[in-house]
Structure formats: C-alpha cells, structure tokens
Amino acid sequence: MTQATLSGVKRVVGSSTLNTEQHNDLVSQYSANNYASLPVVIRKGEGAWVEDVEGKRYLDMLSAYSALNFGHSHPEIMEVFLEQAKRLTLTSRAFQNDQFGPFCKEITAFCGQDMVLPMNTGAEAVETAIKATRKWGYKVKGVEADQAEIIVVDGNFHGRTVTIVSFSRDPQFKDDFGPLTPGFKMVPYGNAAALKTAITPNTVGFLVEPIQGEGGIVVPPDGYLRECHQICRENNVLFIADEIQTGLARTGKRFACDHEGVKPDMIILGKALGGGMMPVSAMLCSKEVMGVFQPGDHGSTFGGNPLGCAVARISLHILNRDKLAERADKLGQAFMGRLRSIGGDKIKEVRGKGLLIGVEFHESAGVAKTYCKQLKEEGILCKDTVEQVMRFAPPLVVEQKDLDWAFERIKKVLA
Ligand SMILES: *Cc1c(COP(=O)(O)O)cnc(C)c1O
Numbered sequence: 001m002t003q004a005t006l007s008g009v010k011r012v013v014g015s016s017t018l019n020t021e022q023h024n025d026l027v028s029q030y031s032a033n034n035y036a037s038l039p040v041v042i043r044k045g046e047g048a049w050v051e052d053v054e055g056k057r058y059l060d061m062l063s064a065y066s067a068l069n070f071g072h073s074h075p076e077i078m079e080v081f082l083e084q085a086k087r088l089t090l091t092s093r094a095f096q097n098d099q100f101g102p103f104c105k106e107i108t109a110f111c112g113q114d115m116v117l118p119m120n121t122g123a124e125a126v127e128t129a130i131k132a133t134r135k136w137g138y139k140v141k142g143v144e145a146d147q148a149e150i151i152v153v154d155g156n157f158h159g160r161t162v163t164i165v166s167f168s169r170d171p172q173f174k175d176d177f178g179p180l181t182p183g184f185k186m187v188p189y190g191n192a193a194a195l196k197t198a199i200t201p202n203t204v205g206f207l208v209e210p211i212q213g214e215g216g217i218v219v220p221p222d223g224y225l226r227e228c229h230q231i232c233r234e235n236n237v238l239f240i241a242d243e244i245q246t247g248l249a250r251t252g253k254r255f256a257c258d259h260e261g262v263k264p265d266m267i268i269l270g271k272a273l274g275g276g277m278m279p280v281s282a283m284l285c286s287k288e289v290m291g292v293f294q295p296g297d298h299g300s301t302f303g304g305n306p307l308g309c310a311v312a313r314i315s316l317h318i319l320n321r322d323k324l325a326e327r328a329d330k331l332g333q334a335f336m337g338r339l340r341s342i343g344g345d346k347i348k349e350v351r352g353k354g355l356l357i358g359v360e361f362h363e364s365a366g367v368a369k370t371y372c373k374q375l376k377e378e379g380i381l382c383k384d385t386v387e388q389v390m391r392f393a394p395p396l397v398v399e400q401k402d403l404d405w406a407f408e409r410i411k412k413v414l415a
Pocket residue numbers: 065121122123124126157158159160209213214242243244245246270271
C-alpha cells in the first residue's frame with residue numbers, strides 16, 4: 001500500500017472534531033438505547049485519568065467495571081499489544097499459535113487449577129462453566145438426562161445471555177426475553193444453610209460471586225464462602241466462583257475467594273484479564289471436569305487468539321511483579337476509612353474489599369445516580385450499581401495523591 005492511501009485510511013478513523021453534544025446526538029440517533037450513559041465523551045486515557053473531547057480531565061473511578069485494573073494504556077501492556085498486533089492476531093483454534101500454550105500454562109499456574117478453556121467475554125465464560133458443569137453432572141456424577149440443576153443466589157449478576165438472564169432476579173433483565181432456560185434454582189445470598197437445604201441428588205453446581213458487584217457491592221458474612229464450599233464438597237456439587245469482577249487483585253487478594261482460603265472447583269475470569277485492551281475470558285477447573293469436553297463440544301472463533309493471549313500473559317506478569325493485590329488492599333482500606341469519616345445524613349453504609357467499594361445512600365438522600373452526575377462535574381467518573389449504591393473502583397495503579405484529590409471532591413458532594 002502506498003503512503004498516500006495509508007494516511008487516507010488513518011483519516012477515516014482519525015481524531016474526531018465533534019464536540020460532546022454532537023457525539024451524544026450521533027449516539028442517540030444511531031445506537032440502540034440499551035445504556036443510560038453519562039453524557040461525557042472520552043477521547044484519551046492514561047493510567048487512572050481520561051480526557052474528554054473538550055480537553056477536560058477526569059479521574060476514572062469505574063475502570064470499565066474492573067476491566068481496567070491496570071489503568072488506561074498501560075505502557076508495558078501496550079508495548080506487548082502493538083508488537084503482537086504487528087506479528088499475528090488471529091489463527092482460530094483450527095490451528096495452534098505460539099501464544100496459546102504458554103498462556104494456558106501461566107494462567108493455570110496463577111489460578112492453581114489444572115486446565116483452562118479461553119473465551120472472550122465474561123458471559124461466554126459463564127456459559128462455558130454452565131455447560132461443563134452440566135456435562136460433568138451427566139457423565140461423571142450420573143444425573144439422569146436433562147435433570148441437572150445449578151443453584152444460584154439472589155441478587156446475582158453473571159451476564160446477559162438468554163440462559164444467564166433466566167436465573168436473574170431482576171425482572172428488567174428477563175421480562176420479554178423468554179422463553180427462558182430451565183435448570184436453575186435460587187437461594188438467598190449469604191445464607192449457607194439455605195444452600196444446604198436446596199441441594200438435591202440432581203444438583204451439579206453452585207454458582208456464586210464471592211462479592212456481588214452489579215448487585216450493589218454486597219460482601220457476604222465472614223465464613224460464608226468457606227461453609228458453602230464445604231457443603232458442596234460433602235454433596236459432590238461443584239463450587240463455581242464467578243471472579244470476573246472480583247478477581248485479579250481487585251479486592252486486595254489474587255481472588256476474592258482467597259480472603260477465606262477457598263479454592264473453587266471452577267473459576268471464571270474476564271474483564272481485567274484482557275489488560276484493558278482485548279476481551280479475554282476463561283473458565284478454569286480440574287482435569288476431571290475439563291475432561292468432559294471433546295472436540296466439537298464447545299468453542300469460539302476468537303477464544304485463545306494470540307493477541308488476547310499475549311495481553312493476558314503480560315497482565316498476569318505485571319499483577320504479580322507490581323504486587324497489585326497488596327496495593328489494592330492498602331489503598332482500599334485507607335480510602336474506605338476516609339469515606340466512612342464523611343458521616344452526614346446521606347450515606348447509609350460504606351462497604352467493600354480492596355478497591356471494590358460501594359457507598360449506599362439512605363432513601364431520603366435520593367438515588368446514587370444524582371451524585372454520580374455531580375461528581376462528574378467535579379472531574380470524577382463513577383457509576384451507580386443498584387439504585388441506592390454508588391461504586392468506587394479506580395484502576396489498581398491509581399496514585400495515593402489522586403485518591404487524596406478525589407476524596408476532597410467526594411466529601412464536598414456527599415457530606
Ligand atoms: C461483568 C460481569 C459478567 C459479564 O461479563 P461480560 O464481559 O460483560 O459478558 C459476569 N459476571 C460478573 C460477576 C461480572 O461482573
């Protein structure tokens with residue numbers, strides 16, 4: 001290709017000259033209306049900071065729902081990404097590529113599991129876990145055909161496919177999307193006795209978020225995960241941890257299950273695994289469970305692609321090298337303490353672990369979204385989860401001085 005046509009191509013997607021209002025107009029005219037986005041239009045990001053099309057800077061305290069644990073444009077992840085993008089991006093699993101084997105070895109070692117099945121988005125990895133668990137139920141546990149049951153908890157969020165929304169409590173997630181997928185049973189979150197009672201001979205798995213993210217940053221009582229894990233073991237039921245949001249150092253440990261010393265039978269990862277650059281997700285489990293998959297049983301065109309594998313490998317390396325879990329723990333504890341010190345009559349509770357922090361408002365203070373809009377004016381980007389709860393989840397590379405800066409503004413808005 002000649003130099004002239006190359007720069008012509010660049011002009012097609014080059015930096016836009018539209019302002020915020022013009023961008024928002026384009027989106028409302030041409031995009032599905034499935035997100036109530038804040039109207040800020042970001043054009044650039046570096047570390048924990050982003051800049052909008054008018055040049056205004058904001059501290060990113062959402063981190064794309066924890067997909068940006070390493071921040072925006074992490075220099076080393078970017079270097080690996082660009083180098084790999086120039087060399088090889090996609091082969092499909094019809095062939096092997098030279099990033100896939102090393103990725104499998106490194107991620108299984110990181111997670112303490114035998115085997116991995118890579119996908120792209122979180123919901124796909126959850127679907128993979130459901131399929132593996134059901135097939136294990138039939139082939140290994142001996143459940144009668146089509147009778148397998150998976151127990152889930154109230155307030156869960158595991159993604160948006162038809163099967164996954166089938167076991168959501170939120171009517172908006174499932175109404176008008178039926179017919180829904182059967183085979184799921186719901187128990188209250190944080191109540192191990194309820195799990196024990198719900199188990200039948202047909203129960204094959206228990207799917208749980210160790211801290212509920214989209215459900216409102218709900219931390220279960222101490223000992224809950226350990227007790228559930230024990231109940232699962234006694235009943236030959238797989239304990240499946242959805243660590244898509246809580247994993248990879250977000251809560252101050254490698255995984256949120258580590259806070260209770262629980263090693264799940266199956267782990268689901270996504271979000272930050274792609275280093276903030278690629279959709280990369282994975283389901284990890286024992287050789288026995290993964291062994292139920294035969295060629296043709298399951299797959300994904302992009303799953304295990306060399307570009308995704310390369311960014312996942314460098315991301316795991318950086319997470320270990322820079323001790324990001326300890327960093328999240330230290331920064332998070334201090335920040336939560338300061339948020340609690342705000343007091344006043346708006347805040348009902350501050351809760352969370354590491355840098356996954358929820359602030360719940362009293363009904364009388366109005367909905368969390370109001371305060372998200374006010375914080376945006378102050379230069380802080382964050383988002384409500386459920387109506388009354390606001391989440392603070394900055395990139396784990398955020399600096400103490402940035403959090404100090406943010407706290408002064410948060411205090412002004414929430415006091
Ligand atoms: C975000 C999320 C998912 C879904 O991931 P997608 O990449 O959006 O499909 C599943 N489980 C949990 C706990 C999540 O936070």
